[in-house]
Amino acid sequence: xxxxxxxxxxxxxxxxxxxxxxxxxxxxxxxxxxxxxxxxxxxxxxxxxxxxxxxxxxxxxxxxxxxxxxxxxxxxxxxxxxxxxxxxxxxxxxxxxxxxxxxxxxxxxxxxxxxxxxxxxxxxxxxxxxxxxxxxxxxxxxxxxxxxxxxxxxxxxxxxxxxxxxxxxxxxxxxxxxxxxxxxxxxxxxxxxxxxxxxxxxxxxxxxxxxxxxxxxxxxxxxxxxxxxxxxxxxxxxxxxxxxxxxxxxxxxxxxxxxxxxxxxxxxxxxxxxxxxxxxxxxxxxxxxxxxxxxxxxxxxxxxx
Amino acid sequence: xxxxxxxxxxxxxxxxxxxxxxxxxxxxxxxxxxxxxxxxxxxxxxxxxxxxxxxxxxxxxxxxxxxxxxxxxxxxxxxxxxxxxxxxxxxxxxxxxxxxxxxxxxxxxxxxxxxxxxxxxxxxxxxxxxxxxxxxxxxxxxxxxxxxxxxxxxxxxxxxxxxxxxxxxxxxxxxxxxxxxxxxxxxxxxxxxxxxxxxxxxxxxxxxxxxxxxxxxxxxxxxxxxxxxxxxxxxxxxxxxxxxxxxxxxxxxxxxxxxxxxxxxxxxxxxxxxxxxxxxxxxxxxxxxxx
Numbered sequence: 001x002x003x004x005x006x007x008x009x010x011x012x013x014x015x016x017x018x019x020x021x022x023x024x025x026x027x028x029x030x031x032x033x034x035x036x037x038x039x040x041x042x043x044x045x046x047x048x049x050x051x052x053x054x055x056x057x058x059x060x061x062x063x064x065x066x067x068x069x070x071x072x073x074x075x076x077x078x079x080x081x082x083x084x085x086x087x088x089x090x091x092x093x094x095x096x097x098x099x100x101x102x103x104x105x106x107x108x109x110x111x112x113x114x115x116x117x118x119x120x121x122x123x124x125x126x127x128x129x130x131x132x133x134x135x136x137x138x139x140x141x142x143x144x145x146x147x148x149x150x151x152x153x154x155x156x157x158x159x160x161x162x163x164x165x166x167x168x169x170x171x172x173x174x175x176x177x178x179x180x181x182x183x184x185x186x187x188x189x190x191x192x193x194x195x196x197x198x199x200x201x202x203x204x205x206x207x208x209x210x211x212x213x214x215x216x217x218x219x220x221x222x223x224x225x226x227x228x229x230x231x232x233x234x235x236x237x238x239x240x241x242x243x244x245x246x247x248x249x250x251x252x253x254x255x256x257x258x259x260x261x262x263x264x265x266x267x268x269x270x271x272x273x274x275x276x277x278x279x280x281x282x283x284x285x286x287x288x289x290x291x292x293x294x295x296x297x298x299x300x301x302x303x304x305x
Numbered sequence: 306x307x308x309x310x311x312x313x314x315x316x317x318x319x320x321x322x323x324x325x326x327x328x329x330x331x332x333x334x335x336x337x338x339x340x341x342x343x344x345x346x347x348x349x350x351x352x353x354x355x356x357x358x359x360x361x362x363x364x365x366x367x368x369x370x371x372x373x374x375x376x377x378x379x380x381x382x383x384x385x386x387x388x389x390x391x392x393x394x395x396x397x398x399x400x401x402x403x404x405x406x407x408x409x410x411x412x413x414x415x416x417x418x419x420x421x422x423x424x425x426x427x428x429x430x431x432x433x434x435x436x437x438x439x440x441x442x443x444x445x446x447x448x449x450x451x452x453x454x455x456x457x458x459x460x461x462x463x464x465x466x467x468x469x470x471x472x473x474x475x476x477x478x479x480x481x482x483x484x485x486x487x488x489x490x491x492x493x494x495x496x497x498x499x500x501x502x503x504x505x506x507x508x509x510x511x512x513x514x515x516x517x518x519x520x521x522x523x524x525x526x527x528x529x530x531x532x533x534x535x536x537x538x539x540x541x542x543x544x545x546x547x548x549x550x551x552x553x554x555x556x557x558x559x560x561x562x563x564x565x566x567x568x569x570x571x572x573x574x575x576x577x578x579x580x581x582x583x584x585x586x587x588x589x590x591x592x593x594x595x596x
Contacts, residue, residue, distance in 0.1 A: 028501075130546075135568065
C-alpha cells in the first residue's frame with residue numbers, strides 16, 4: 001500500500017467512527033492514566049493541600065493557610081539548605097558537563113577498547129546512591145580513609161571530611177561528580193556520533209586545528225545536547241537524596257543539608273508533615289520554573305540561529 | 306522484516322562510519338584515557354580490597370594497594386549478622402514484578418501516544434513527562450498516606466505499584482514508536498475486535514529492542530531505589546538492599562570491611578546486568594538525550 005493510500009485509509013477510518021477510535025485509545029491508555037493519576041497527580045495535589053495545614057500525621061490537621069511558607073522565610077536551616085542546593089548546582093553542573101564532554105572527545109572513534117572505557121566511566125552511574133555513598137564515606141573517612149592517609153603520607157594537610165562543614169561539602173560534591181559524569185559522557189558520545197562528518201572534514205581541510213574544530217564546529221553543533229544535559233543535571237541536583245542522606249545525613253551541623261533532605265527530615269523525622277510538604281512543593285516549583293525558563297531560552301536561541 | 310530490524314537497531318549505538326586515515330598517533334590519547342579510567346574505577350577496586358581485609362589491619366593502616374589478606378570474614382559477618390539474603394530476595398522480587406508491570410504499561414502507553422490520533426493526546430503526554438520534574442520527596446507523605454489507606458504498607462506492592470508510573474519509560478517507548486514507519490503498524494491501528502491481540506502479535510515483535518532497554522533500565526531503577534522503600538517498608542525483614550545497607554551502615558558505623566562486603570554484594574547483580582547488557586543501558590541513556 002502506498003503512503004497516500006495508507007493515509008487515505010486512516011482518514012476514512014477516522015471519519016467513519018471517530019468516537020469509537022478515541023475510546024479505544026483511552027482504553028489502551030487506561031493503565032498508565034490510572035497509575036499516574038492515582039500515584040503521582042493525586043499525591044501532588046495532596047502535597048499542596050498538606051502544605052497548607054499543620055499536619056503531623058497524628059490527629060486531625062488544621063488549615064493554616066500559608067503559614068508553612070511564611071515559616072520558610074524565617075528558617076535559617078531552610079535558607080542554608082537552599083543555598084547549598086544552589087551552590088551544588090552552580091558547581092557540579094558545569095564541572096560534570098565540561099568533564100563529560102572532554103572524556104567523550106577522548107573516547108571518540110578510532111580508540112582501541114573504547115566500549116570497555118565507556119563502560120568503566122558509566123559503571124558508577126548504574127550503582128545505587130546508597131552504595132556510592134558508602135564507598136564515598138569510607139574513602140573520605142577522616143581517620144582511616146585512603147584520601148587522608150595519602151595526603152598525610154605526602155606531608156599535606158588532611159581535611160576533617162566528617163567534622164568540617166566545608167570539607168564534608170567538598171567530599172559530597174566529589175562523590176556526586178564521580179557518580180554522574182558517566183551519564184554526561186554517554187550522552188555526548190552518542191551526540192558526537194550523530195554529527196555530520198562532512199562538516200568536520202571540511203573544517204579539517206580548511207586547516208582548522210583540532211582545538212578550533214572542537215571549539216567552533218563540534219561544540220556549537222552540540223548545543224541541543226548541551227542544553228538537554230544541563231537541564232537533566234539540574235533536575236538531578238535538585239533531586240539528590242540518597243548520596244547526601246547516607247554519606248553525611250546533611251551534617252555536620254547542616255553543612256551538607258539540601259532542600260530534599262531537609263524536606264524529608266521535616267516530614268518524616270520531625271513529624272512536621274505540613275512544613276516538609278511545603279518545602280517539597282517549593283522544590284518542585286523551582287525545578288519546573290528552571291526547566292521552562294531554560295526551554296524558552298533554548299527556543300529563542302534556535303530562532304536567532 | 307528488514308526495515309523494522311534496521312529501525313529497531315537504531316536503539317543501539319550506531320556503528321562509526323568509515324573515517325579517513327589519521328596522521329596523529331593514537332597512543333597519547335589512549336594513555337590519557339587509560340589513566341583517567343584507572344582513577345575512575347579505583348573506588349570500586351578499593352571496595353573490593355577493603356572487603357577482603359581484616360578490621361584490625363585497616364585500623365592499623367596495614368593496608369596497601371593490594372589486599373594484604375584474602376579474608377572472607379567480612380562477607381561472613383554481614384551474612385550472619387543481618388538478613389542480607391532476605392534483602393536480596395526482597396529486592397529481586399520487587400524488581401522483577403515491577404519490571405513486568407512497568408514495561409507493559411510503558412509499551413502500551415508509548416504506542417498509543419505515538420501512533421493513535423485522539424483529542425487530548427499532547428496534554429496526556431505533556432503531563433506524564435512533566436512528572437519527571439517532581440522530586441520523589443515532595444510526594445513521600447501523601448503517597449505514604451495513600452498506600453497506607455490501601456493497606457499496602459509493609460508489602461512488596463507498596464513499592465511495586467506506585468512506581469509502575471514511570472514517565473521516563475513512557476517517553477522512551479513513545480520516541481521509539483515514533484521512529485517506526487506507520488505502514489508497519491497499520492494493522493495494529495485498525496479498530497475493531499482483537500485490538501489487544503493485534504498489539505501483541507504485531508507491535509510487540511517490532512518493539513523487542515525497546516523492551517530490552519526498558520527491562521534493564523527499569524530493573525536498575527527498582528534495584529537501586531532508596532527513598533520510597535525506606536518509607537514504605539518499615540520492618541527489617543522486608544527491606545530492599547539499599548534500605549538494608551543504610552541500616553547496616555548505622556549498625557556497623559566503622560566496620561568498613563563488612564560495609565564494603567555488603568555494598569559489593571548488592572552492587573554485583575546490577576553490575577553483571579550492566580556488563581551483559583551494556584548496549585541496552587547505553588541506548589536507553591543516550592535515547593534520553595534525543596528529544
